Amino acid sequence: MITLSPLALATLALPAMLLYMAAVALAKAFHSYSRSRLEEYCEDRGQPTRADEVAHLDERTERACEMISVAAGLLATGLLVLAVDRSPVHAGGGLLLLVAVLGGLTYSIAAVAGRVFAEPLIFAAWPLARLLRATAWPLNHAEELIEGFAERWGADPEAGPRPTSVEVEILAEDGESPDDVDADLPESTRTLLQHAVELTRADVSEFMIPATAIVSLPATVTARQASEAFRRTGRSRIPLYGTNRDDIVGILIGKDLWERMISAGDPDSVTPRDLVRPAFFVPETRNAFELIGDLRGHRTQMAVVLDEYGGVAGLVTLEDLLEQLVGPIDDEHDVPARTDGITALGGTRYELAGGLPIETLNERLGLHLPTEDDFETVAGLALHELGRLPDEGESFSYDGIRFQVVEVRDHQIRRVLMDLQPVPSR
Missing domain, CATH: 3.10.580.10 (CBS-domain)
Known part of the structure; x- marks a missing residue:
């Protein structure tokens, strides 16, 4: 059986330590890089497609680098501890402390380098990052299997979705239940928090x-x-x-x-x-x-x-x-919203929201527009009469009333002008 000397063990620990530092730096770089700055950096160096390649694989590569950093760090630490154990110098405790300090120092240096030089590091070390991702495939696969097993057998089927960090912070105070917390919050605050929680669960x-x-x-x-x-x-x-x-x-x-x-x-x-x-x-x-x-x-x-x-x-x-x-954010260019979707412009003219129900329009203005056709809203009426998505400025008449589409945005009819002045017969 071959017994390695402390110097040989320390020498073997050196490449493991370098791999550890490289993996930590790359993981931090993938976590903090700017897509726009990386695109500029790659284009300046004649490889504009590399930024797209990185963007499609950054999350998986970051996870692989994290796994490799853990494995390389454990290997380097084990070799150094073994070297200390076999050292003839009777200062084992001091050497172990030195190993711990060295590990923390190398992590800090690598992490800072990864964050500060994220784009140049990703560009230069992308081949290495791809190799690390391929090497870590068994670990990634094992993690997915463990996660699937835990979710299938370890979760309470009646517990509902896993609480997000927002929910945990709200409910953790003094062990209060959700009902107790809700009772102390204004309606507007509860609504905002609920929307925030929903947003954390959405793509x-x-x-x-x-x-x-x-x-x-x-x-x-x-x-x-x-x-x-x-x-x-x-x-x-x-x-x-x-x-x-x-x-x-x-x-x-x-x-x-x-x-x-x-x-x-x-x-x-x-x-x-x-x-x-x-x-x-x-x-x-x-x-x-x-x-x-x-x-x-x-x-x-x-x-x-x-x-x-x-x-x-x-x-x-x-x-x-x-x-x-x-909720909706209007700027100085947006038409002020009306809760009922009807804005009186003077005389017989009104501006209507596209989503305004025909039934509501009838009730508010005493009209008798039919509500049993193939449409329920003002926008639906315009689509029904024109047979397509209209351009802004197009007009039509219905039941003796003149309508003009004034805003179409995102393939939706947003605002319609209505004039109750009877349309002259021809």
């Missing part, structure tokens, strides 16, 4: 604008065309695409475009593609509540949602997510 795909409803422009668009698109749609940000609508090259912001057009003097000299900001991409399985933090951390208002094949599944904004918590 971003539940709140995104579907790909078919995204307003986007080709990257070859002119400044005048882009400006008109901003004016017509009321959007403040519009994605630009390259070869097809799945090839998002960046996000064009209206303010950036107009500032450049004004400063340039000649709008035709402005190229919108040169003004785009990097798009922030997320998978459609991303947790909706966590995405709020992602958007704030990346200092962006919009995320492009990708499906499992890398195609564009939809679009989500920070405002969309916040509205799930606090």
